[in-house]
Amino acid sequence: MIPNTFGINATADQVVAIQNESHLQEVLASGTIGRLPHLVVGGGSNLVFTRPFPGVVLLMQNKGVAVLAEDPLERKVSVKVSAGEILDDFVHLAVARGWHGMENLVAIPGTVGAAPVQNVGAYGVEAKDVVQEVNAYEIATGKKRIFSNADCRFGYRDSVFKHEFKDLYVVESVVFSLSLDFDPNLNYAALASLEKPVTPESLVEGIANLRWSKLPRPEEIGSAGSFFKNPIVTASHFEKLKSEYPDIVAYPAGDGFKLAAGWLIEHSGWKGKNLGKCGVYEKQALVLVNRGGCTGEDVLRLASAVEADVQAKFGVLLEKEAIIV
Ligand SMILES: Cc1cc2nc3c(=O)[nH]c(=O)nc-3n(C[C@H](O)[C@H](O)[C@H](O)COP(=O)(O)OP(=O)(O)OC[C@H]3O[C@@H](n4cnc5c(N)ncnc54)[C@H](O)[C@@H]3O)c2cc1C
Structure with a gap:
């Protein structure tokens, strides 16, 4: 299994665990990996596997x-x-x-x-x-x-x-x-x-x-940390939201405002809720968590439902921070 903090059962056609620099040089020398689909993995703390990876995973385990x-x-x-x-x-x-x-x-x-x-x-x-x-x-x-x-x-x-x-x-x-x-x-x-x-x-x-x-400790509850990025909206969009929701959490960002995605998700009613085996963490709505036996498809289904509700309520498109494989 490929390590990942979401705790999803992740596999690949081939996994090469890199032990040191000369091992990496050897593995890359033939040029084969460059021609195949490939993915470099460290701890898998920001990855959501939605399918068996059809290629080579380079698992970085070199120390020093x-x-x-x-x-x-x-x-x-x-x-x-x-x-x-x-x-x-x-x-x-x-x-x-x-x-x-x-x-x-x-x-x-x-x-x-x-x-x-x-x-x-x-x-x-x-x-x-x-x-x-x-x-x-x-x-x-x-x-x-x-x-x-x-x-x-x-x-x-x-x-x-x-x-x-x-x-x-x-x-x-x-x-x-x-x-x-x-x-x-x-x-x-x-x-x-x-x-x-x-x-x-x-x-x-x-x-x-x-x-x-x-935040959930990966060894206790699976997650990829912040699942969504904090979206940036125009100043006029922010003013409109602020007049409707005076307690909205936002920070100036360039010409616009960066909104707290966690606040948007919470105020769309998702904090602490589950869809199938994936849920929105009860202490921080920006984090999607594994409720036990969660698959990549479960994660995507919940993410889509959250994105749709935030879009419908606030007119804001959430972008994923976690990397979908
Ligand atoms: C509970 C929790 C809390 C988190 N909090 C934070 C936080 O506060 N701030 C923050 O920034 N992030 C946070 N994250 C996200 C995560 O910790 C970071 O993204 C971290 O850098 C991922 O490291 P990793 O080794 O697990 O990378 P992976 O998830 O394995 O890979 C992430 C990306 O980096 C690439 N990659 C990994 N190693 C290499 C390499 N050696 N060479 C080339 N590419 C490589 C992968 O291909 C992939 O694109 C959190 C995650 C969790 C689960």
């Missing part, structure tokens, strides 16, 4: 952490981390070693290799703030390429690996640029509740507690 350079004057350290390392494990290791900047990314499920692809983010910090370089291999040719931070063209949960290089590269490792000084990012409103003074340890513990108070 190495300090490349430390500059005591600049107070910086560059650390290379293999793609198959668990991101949360590295966040904890970094705190233990006195490398700072990734504390706010604690408890995000998944691997280091997916972090730049997704530009993962939480509590005011994104992968783009700490990624120095991404070492990747072109799947078709097996050629290595180093992407600088700028090359990655990071956006909100977005990068070049989701657009022009989608499915073309496999990330082998990520070099993070971290600080030897602790200068916590506490800008996110919810962090005001943390006890002061904040230490690296209390920050990761506090954020992990905040996260798990409203």
